[in-house]
Amino acid sequence: GAVVSQHPSWVICKSGTSVKIECRSLDFQATTMFWYRQFPKQSLMLMATSNEGSKATYEQGVEKDKFLINHASLTLSTLTVTSAHPEDSSFYICSARGAGANTGELFFGEGSRLTVL
Amino acid sequence: GQNIDQPTEMTATEGAIVQINCTYQTSGFNGLFWYQQHAGEAPTFLSYNVLDGLEEKGRFSSFLSRSKGYSYLLLKELQMKDSASYLCAVSVGGFQKLVFGTGTRLLVSP
Numbered sequence: 001g002a003v004v005s006q007h008p009s010w011v012i013c014k015s016g017t018s019v020k021i022e023c024r025s026l027d028f029q030a031t032t033m034f035w036y037r038q039f040p041k042q043s044l045m046l047m048a049t050s051n052e053g054s055k056a057t058y059e060q061g062v063e064k065d066k067f068l069i070n071h072a073s074l075t076l077s078t079l080t081v082t083s084a085h086p087e088d089s090s091f092y093i094c095s096a097r098g099a100g101a102n103t104g105e106l107f108f109g110e111g112s113r114l115t116v117l
Numbered sequence: 118g119q120n121i122d123q124p125t126e127m128t129a130t131e132g133a134i135v136q137i138n139c140t141y142q143t144s145g146f147n148g149l150f151w152y153q154q155h156a157g158e159a160p161t162f163l164s165y166n167v168l169d170g171l172e173e174k175g176r177f178s179s180f181l182s183r184s185k186g187y188s189y190l191l192l193k194e195l196q197m198k199d200s201a202s203y204l205c206a207v208s209v210g211g212f213q214k215l216v217f218g219t220g221t222r223l224l225v226s227p
Contacts (some may be wrong), residue, residue, distance in 0.1 A: 032212050043204055043220035044160070049212050057212075093159055097213065105150065106215055108159040 003027050004096050006109030013084055014117055020080045021112045029074035030096035034106065035067075038091040050077040063086030084116045119143045120209045121218035123205055133195050137221045139188045139205030147208035150215060151179050151190045154202045163190065163203075192223075200225045 003026040013019050023033055031052045036044040042102055047070050049057040056069035068080040077096075091113050095106040120142045129135040142148070142164060148167040152160035166172055166181035178191040188201055205218040 034214055036217075041222075043202075044206075044213060044217040046216060049214055051212075091157075095215070105162055105165060108161075111157075111159045113157075 004030075004094065004107045004109040006094055006112050008112055009110060010113050010115075012115045012117065015085055016083055018080055018082045019084055019114060020078055021092055021094075021114075023077045023079070023096070025075045025096045025107075028096075030077075031074060033071060033094055033096045034075040035069060035077075035079050036093045036095065038093060044093065049081075050091050052077075067095075081114065084114070086116045089114055089116045119207070119209065119216045121205055121207055121216060121227055123203075123218045123221045125219065126222045126224070127178075129195055130225065131197060131225055131227050134191065134193050135195060135203075135223065137188070137190045137192070137203050137223070139190070139218055141184070141186050141188070141205070141207050143207045143209050143216065145209040146183065147177075147213050149181055149188050150187075150206045150208065151187075152204040152206060154204055154220075156202075160204055195225050197225050199223065 005024045005026055007022045033050040035047045037047050038044050046059050047062045050069045050071040052071045052074050058064045066082055071077040091111050093111040094109045122140050150165050151163040153163050154160040164179035166179050171180045176193045181188045202220045202222050204220045206215040
């Protein structure tokens with residue numbers, strides 16, 4: 001199946017700093033990628049839809065100035081958590097739909113665990 | 118808005134059968150997915166339903182009733198490794214984004 005890779009897997013940062021997470025589709029082109037956040041023992045919450053070459057579409061309640069999304073190419077989307085605070089500590093997961101997939105199945109990256117001190 | 122509900126936790130015995138229910142009320146519907154997620158890992162795809170009825174894949178089956186806004190995931194011959202969270206997700210909108218339910222933590226005991 002299609003492969004989606006995220007980097008870094010783990011990141012620890014100080015409060016007030018910014019952190020960038022990369023999501024790459026390794027063997028297919030993804031015009032649309034999705035960013036999710038997951039708090040412990042909770043389900044995945046969709047943050048935004050990332051579209052190649054255009055602005056991301058954010059879900060209600062997600063601050064677009066805090067969570068910057070850039071989808072500069074068909075294989076790379078980045079999420080930057082700006083001025084991170086401890087409450088931003090979470091598991092961030094990206095996903096993309098495989099090229100030619102009829103089912104609409106999403107392939108997920110390995111996830112990035114952010115801890116803000 | 119989107120509302121997708123699942124039981125929070127379920128327990129079952131190794132070798133048994135368990136059914137995890139999912140009810141949904143969404144603006145739009147392109148299909149329903151079930152994913153399995155082990156702690157600290159990304160979700161993995163289990164099944165997909167777009168038409169009413171039962172889809173069977175080995176030990177896993179998934180059922181959909183669009184008129185009732187209802188689905189279930191059936192796991193047979195439970196194994197210890199099936200202990201995980203099971204996520205129901207509905208595909209909505211032109212971008213076919215997946216909106217996830219609350220998730221069900223399944224604990225399989227010996």
